[in-house]
Amino acid sequence: PNGIIYYLLETPLGDTLIALLPNGQLLWTMQPGTRGADTGLRLSPDGQQIFVKNKVVNATDGVLVELTLPTQDSPVYADKSQLFVGADGKTYLLAGHVVMQWTQTSQGFNLVQSADWNYRGAGISQTSGLPVDAGVTPKGDIWLFYAHDYGGTLIYWLDSTGKILGSFSPPYGRDGRLLAIDGTDTAFICGSSYYSEQGPVTTCEAYRQDDSTAVWTYSFPEGANGILGGVM
Numbered sequence: 001p002n003g004i005i006y007y008l009l010e011t012p013l014g015d016t017l018i019a020l021l022p023n024g025q026l027l028w029t030m031q032p033g034t035r036g037a038d039t040g041l042r043l044s045p046d047g048q049q050i051f052v053k054n055k056v057v058n059a060t061d062g063v064l065v066e067l068t069l070p071t072q073d074s075p076v077y078a079d080k081s082q083l084f085v086g087a088d089g090k091t092y093l094l095a096g097h098v099v100m101q102w103t104q105t106s107q108g109f110n111l112v113q114s115a116d117w118n119y120r121g122a123g124i125s126q127t128s129g130l131p132v133d134a135g136v137t138p139k140g141d142i143w144l145f146y147a148h149d150y151g152g153t154l155i156y157w158l159d160s161t162g163k164i165l166g167s168f169s170p171p172y173g174r175d176g177r178l179l180a181i182d183g184t185d186t187a188f189i190c191g192s193s194y195y196s197e198q199g200p201v202t203t204c205e206a207y208r209q210d211d212s213t214a215v216w217t218y219s220f221p222e223g224a225n226g227i228l229g230g231v232m
Contacts, residue, residue, distance in 0.1 A: 001047040004059070008052060012036045017052060019062060028062035042084045044091065051083035068108055071095045086136025094134045097124060099142050115142055117162035133178060137185060141165060147176040155187055157209045168212035170205055180232035185209040190227035202226055
């Protein structure tokens with residue numbers, strides 16, 4: 001809100017978070033304790049804190065904020081949980097396959113609601129193939145995005161309690177990218193599909209929450225090899 005710019009330099013040896021004033025002057029720099037976080041920075045709704053994977057940083061001075069997460073002692077999820085902000089302006093924790101809404105109180109992490117769902121019944125393993133991203137729409141619906149070499153690309157839609165509202169599986173692998181979800185709950189995804197006769201074909205597709213058939217598909221010209229990102 002005050003125009004300060006934050007960005008993350010990611011390395012396997014240790015990430016560096018940098019804050020710049022609007023004129024480019026360095027405000028502060030710090031090491032949040034993550035390594036190759038591979039996640040976007042998330043500002044808290046009031047702009048006072050920055051979420052770097054599962055770390056919380058004071059946006060004003062770069063001091064690490066102590067926050068004990070429910071995944072902290074988990075041998076599976078301790079280093080894989082992610083804090084994020086929903087489009088509804090609330091704070092969430094992606095803990096494995098489960099999304100938890102939480103608030104920060106004087107006692108620390110306060111769980112408001114947990115969207116537990118039957119991911120095992122959907123054929124998803126507890127310890128592998130975790131979501132690469134998650135989000136919450138303005139009306140509170142949850143989406144989970146999976147993109148893996150062997151599991152393919154999947155999106156699951158849940159309500160705030162964990163009830164499955166819809167799912168679909170675009171024909172992509174690890175390079176599948178969820179670019180955006182718009183105000184009509186339509187997801188825009190790009191990646192490379194592999195066909196035996198044509199070889200790899202890079203496409204972008206749109207999928208609605210309640211329909212597993214693509215609304216539209218656009219194929220890029222031959223030679224386009226994957227999508228790195230996009231904006232909407």
